Amino acid sequence: MGTLLFGLRHFLASEAIDDQLWDDLEAVLGEFAPAAPHETADFTMRLRPAITGLVEIVQYDVRPYPVRQMRRLIFLSAEHPPPDGVRGHLNRFAMAILAVLDLLGDAA
Template identity: 40%
Template sequence: MIAVDVATVELSGRRVTADDEAKRRLAYLLSRSLAEEGISEDLIDTLEEAFADRPGCAARSRKLDGLLIRLGLPVRRLRPPRVAPLSEDAVKRITDRFRRATRQLLQVVPHRVTLYPIEELCILLALRDEQPDPDEALPYLRRYALAILALLDLMGDDE
């Protein structure tokens, strides 16, 4: 037997208003407009991959912390967690995806914003042309992802 709470019963008995239908239609059309312009879920997944934390080796010993606490000494200060570097294949794949998105954004953005975003597009073009060192690949990809997100935000498709 399935347990149904009161809120579910109230929502299931509520009629769909014209306002609800308009919101659903608008959400559908916005997602279609992004897909038609080539900004797909694949780009969103790639952006999330660039920002994902990949924990490296643990830099903190719990035994030592426990010993310090028992002796009444302060615990060592935490260093920022290490992030495992991306593989060369992942860097190449993400960079290629971001460069394709840059070409698409250059064509789409002028038609989707009221004021032409000169500064944001200049940053995006500079990042597209940059060739980072392998040890600087992750910060570079994160800067590139932030530049893409800034333009997507200006387009207003995530509202």
Template identity: 30%
Template sequence: MVAVGVGTATGLLRRPVTENDVAKRRLIHSLSRSLADEGIPDHLITTLEEVLSDRPGAAAPARKVDGLLARLGLPAPRQRPPEVCPLGPDEAARISDHFRRATRLLVQVTPHRVALYPTEELRLLIALHNEQPNPGEALSYLRRYALAIVALLDLMGDDEE
């Protein structure tokens, strides 16, 4: 590492910007925009929302005791989490296919869109890409996969300013 004195830093900062520098900045900006344009398709966002949203099973019947406790200002007793509808094999295969295509794209695009290379996030995404879950574990696997994709999308940020 090289140390730069205050005088040198001040001189470098005062140096005028050349046309070549301006051209480089425009090129970097347009490359960044083109990566975003080929980036995330709308159907991926829809699929992520589909997987991460609640998939309610049969609705639990309302209890009279809960209404009475609410009127008295008392907290309702803890309840078990709601039942979740399992994914059908065709639906799980469709979503998994969307995520695998998105993984190939994200592995190519993400390094160009972040300041520091996201090693752990990409490692997890590739591991999930290669995983073959049991049919009974499809929903939990797809939710883990969706969260890994969302983590990378968060790192990449938004182009809109």
């Protein structure tokens, strides 16, 4: 039963945490991060769907449940900043995703 549970958790993690998510996080936080406002909006829209998968995975894999980190992640995913605050919001959002991925450890 433990092996089956491990396999299911690994499958859930691989569905939510794919190469595209890592590429997007690198593009947002990396050395060559986008400067144009339309690019930041595109990245925000691409990162939002990952939240559902992360919420699913964290509830099974992280003990104790990281209420503060998950609350911040969910809040940031629902926020719609004004045009002059999009870049800062995207950085905070990406950092919140990374914080949750760090909690997952090897599952991520």
